Amino acid sequence: xxxxxxxxxxxxxxxxxxxxxxxxxxxxxxxxxxxxxxxxxxxxxxxxxxxxxxxxxxxxxxxxxxxxxxxxxxxxxxxxxxxxxxxxxxxxxxxxxxxxxxxxxxxxxxx
Amino acid sequence: xxxxxxxxxxxxxxxxxxxxxxxxxxxxxxxxxxxxxxxxxxxxxxxxxxxxxxxxxxxxxxxxxxxxxxxxxxxxxxxxxxxxxxxxxxxxxxxxxxxxxxxxxxxxxxxxxxx
Numbered sequence: 001x002x003x004x005x006x007x008x009x010x011x012x013x014x015x016x017x018x019x020x021x022x023x024x025x026x027x028x029x030x031x032x033x034x035x036x037x038x039x040x041x042x043x044x045x046x047x048x049x050x051x052x053x054x055x056x057x058x059x060x061x062x063x064x065x066x067x068x069x070x071x072x073x074x075x076x077x078x079x080x081x082x083x084x085x086x087x088x089x090x091x092x093x094x095x096x097x098x099x100x101x102x103x104x105x106x107x108x109x110x111x
Numbered sequence: 112x113x114x115x116x117x118x119x120x121x122x123x124x125x126x127x128x129x130x131x132x133x134x135x136x137x138x139x140x141x142x143x144x145x146x147x148x149x150x151x152x153x154x155x156x157x158x159x160x161x162x163x164x165x166x167x168x169x170x171x172x173x174x175x176x177x178x179x180x181x182x183x184x185x186x187x188x189x190x191x192x193x194x195x196x197x198x199x200x201x202x203x204x205x206x207x208x209x210x211x212x213x214x215x216x217x218x219x220x221x222x223x224x225x226x
Contacts, residue, residue, distance in 0.1 A: 030211035031211060031213060033213075033214070033215075035217075040199060040220075040222075041219055041220065042115070042201060042217035042218050042219045042220055043154075043201065043203075043215075043217040044217070045214045045215060045216065045217075048213055048214060088154065090154075092211050092212050092213075094211065096167070097167060097211055097212060098156060098167055098169070099144075099156055099212055099215075100156065101146075101153060101154035101155075101156075102153070103153040104153065104154075
């Protein structure tokens with residue numbers, strides 16, 4: 001079964017607003033990664049956060065990780081039309097090293 | 112550096128046939144993973160190869176197999192195709208040697224349609 005589950009499934013916001021997506025998972029992880037996918041193309045790695053980290057930043061992206069709640073959030077600040085895409089979290093298990101992707105959040109930035 | 116390439120980009124097959132997909136990783140990357148993406152099941156891990164050896168495997172039937180060559184290029188084979196095998200097949204490469212799987216670089220995918 002899918003370990004990472006994103007919430008919400010879909011999100012529409014106005015350009016310039018902030019977008020927040022959440023990811024929950026079930027077992028112990030080594031790291032959690034966020035990827036972006038544009039319309040049926042390959043995925044692009046955005047950011048990785050390790051299990052001993054609580055927050056990471058990369059440009060307009062901010063990721064938090066709460067291992068006690070088994071959850072992570074991805075914040076995109078000052079959204080742009082080019083941010084329109086699907087966003088996936090992926091967890092790497094520290095038990096068997098398998099990576100599991102969630103079903104993604106479809107983000108639509110309105111002009 | 113050239114990115115991950117996958118061939119072919121599109122493929123149409125009929126039930127019962129077999130198919131082979133190819134993936135060339137980023138130069139220097141020895142880890143190659145394969146994924147199946149469908150609207151219903153999302154992105155599911157098929158297997159990972161490292162230095163010509165299968166390092167990890169997802170929960171797919173034996174009809175799905177793969178291999179990796181000495182130049183790190185990888186192929187994925189699906190035998191006895193079923194309608195449910197219609198999907199986008201993604202390949203990803205990683206520079207990892209030991210330790211947990213980290214950043215992966217994805218190819219554009221091969222879209223397979225089974226009729």
